[in-house]
Amino acid sequence: MALYLLAMHQPVGPAPEPAVLQQVMADLDALREEMQAAGAWVFAGGLHDPDASTVLRPADGDVLVTDGPYVEAEEHLGGFTIVDVPDLDAALAWGRRTALASTLPIEVRPFRERS
Amino acid sequence: MPGVCVPDVEAVFRESYGRAVAVLTRLLGDIDAAEEAVQEAFLTAVRRWPVDGVPPSPAGWIVTTARNRAIDRLRRESTRADRHRAMLLLYPALLHDTALLSDPGPPPEEGAVRDDRLRLLFTCCHPALAPATRVALTLRLVGGLTTAEIAHAFLVPEATMAQRLVRAKAKIRAARIPYRVPAEADLPDRLSAVLAVVYLVSTEGHTASSGERLLRTDLSAEAIRLGRELAELMPDEPEVVGLLALVLLVDSRRAARVAPDGDLVPLPEQDRRLWDAALVAEGQQLVRRCLRRGAPGPYQVQAAIQAVHSDPPTDRRQVLALYDLLPPTPVVALNRAVAVAEVDGPAAALALVERLDLPRSHLLPAVRADLLRRLGRHAEATAAYDAAIALAGNAAERAFLVRRRAGAAGA
Secondary structure, eight states: OEEEEEEEEEESSOOOOHHHHHHHHHHHHHHHHHHHHTTOEEEEEEOOOGGGOEEEEEETTEEEEEESOSSOOSEEEEEEEEEEESSHHHHHHHHHHHHHHHTSOEEEEEOOOOO | OTTOOHHHHHHHHHHHHHHHHHHHHHHHSOHHHHHHHHHHHHHHHHHHHHHHOOOSSHHHHHHHHHHHHHHHHHHHHTSSHHHHHHHHHHOTHHHHOTHHHHOOOSOOOHHHHHHHHHHHHHHHTOTTSOHHHHHHHIIIIITOOOHHHHHHHTTOOHHHHHHHHHHHHHHHHHTTOOOSOOOGGGHHHHHHHHHHHHHHHHHHHHSOSSBSOSOOHHHHHHHHHHHHHHHHHOTTOHHHHHHHHHHHHHHHTHHHHBOTTSOBOOGGGSOGGGSOHHHHHHHHHHHHHHHTTTOOOHHHHHHHHHHHHTSSSOOHHHHHHHHTTSOOOHHHHHHHHHHHHHHHOHHHHHHHHTTOOOTTOSHHHHHHHHHHHHTTOHHHHHHHHHHHHHHOOBHHHHHHHHHHHHHHHHO
């Protein structure tokens, strides 16, 4: 078994219409339950907008604190799911369904193997 | 017997590299390790065969030797416990098959090898890899071409191609792209990715997208080899057979398609005596065989169109009817318009062409220019030829268009 990150890339800007958002959340909830039933689900979470971020940078043995996102971008990490599955095909299958449910692009990225 | 020379080993290399890598990848669970073991086996062959003679089954000898080498190395390197653990991490297949370490057993039988070759093919053509990477990996691992040969064929520096292959294999390992034939439900999609790779090799061999020469004979030959291999592995898939027929029929006209001075000769002007009759016959027979199954996919239909062209005088209405069976992509619509010109005349075809949008391709202005020329609209034809010439990447195609343009301007 191997861990994969399913990262949800979300455009910066206002949230979709409440009705649309509600449907997306319901679809994602149903999908999470399916992942849990299949034993693939490890962890998931939605993130606040990058406006809420604080960045810490090492600087000469000290740490510099800045307000705001690490990089200003059109899209940001909006949320993620971690799945534990046998191989990439299985991760891609969950990723495909996450893309359809969230209506957002999903990046599937393997974790380094734990030693 | 002594007197065997290196070319024998080279021939066996091309013939059996892919199948040996396929078997070893399953045993070792890693493509790099498999390639290393197979290459070592070939080095041994270069040393031994001139002395001992070529073994009765050279391909089987290579697989067995590569496997024994890999197992020897595992034994050597696993004498210390930590190394042993590292090895098992590296070669997870051995976790389930530790018996291999003590007894390698007889060489794998042909059915098992067949499955391994299919697995390797589907891994090389996995949708998580970029299309250009799929082509390079397939030519390297399944076709046994060297990195230098592939780089040369696609006109990129060898270092670039080497890096592309290294990165691809690293992704297969890191992302755990599975080494298996896809499940029935995924097969149509996954198979079409495999077919697309062979088709791309074929079209690049038929009309190089850039460079001086029109044809890349090496790539045409490779497309046929891959096409034959696919048809051998999946004889019941009509599209696989259709693709093989298509690459054979296209290649059958190779000698007629280029004039002695390197110029392109379009189909209606070709000297049919230069067509390869054996390839034509084989291609036509395959077209009949797959169409009998009644599941005509795009490759079968394209092959059928080529089969009609290979049986002059061309039944133009049949060609047009076949184009109507293809999914109407812009390129298909453009080729269909060419067929319309033969049936209903250039004016009807031009009306279709004017509606198409194919940015960055020289094909649309080239077809448009030819239709305008036939309609006697010479000034417009000249302008369209100019547009096509500016976009054509292949020197022979460009020269052909320049010649046609001169004809249109002078008329």
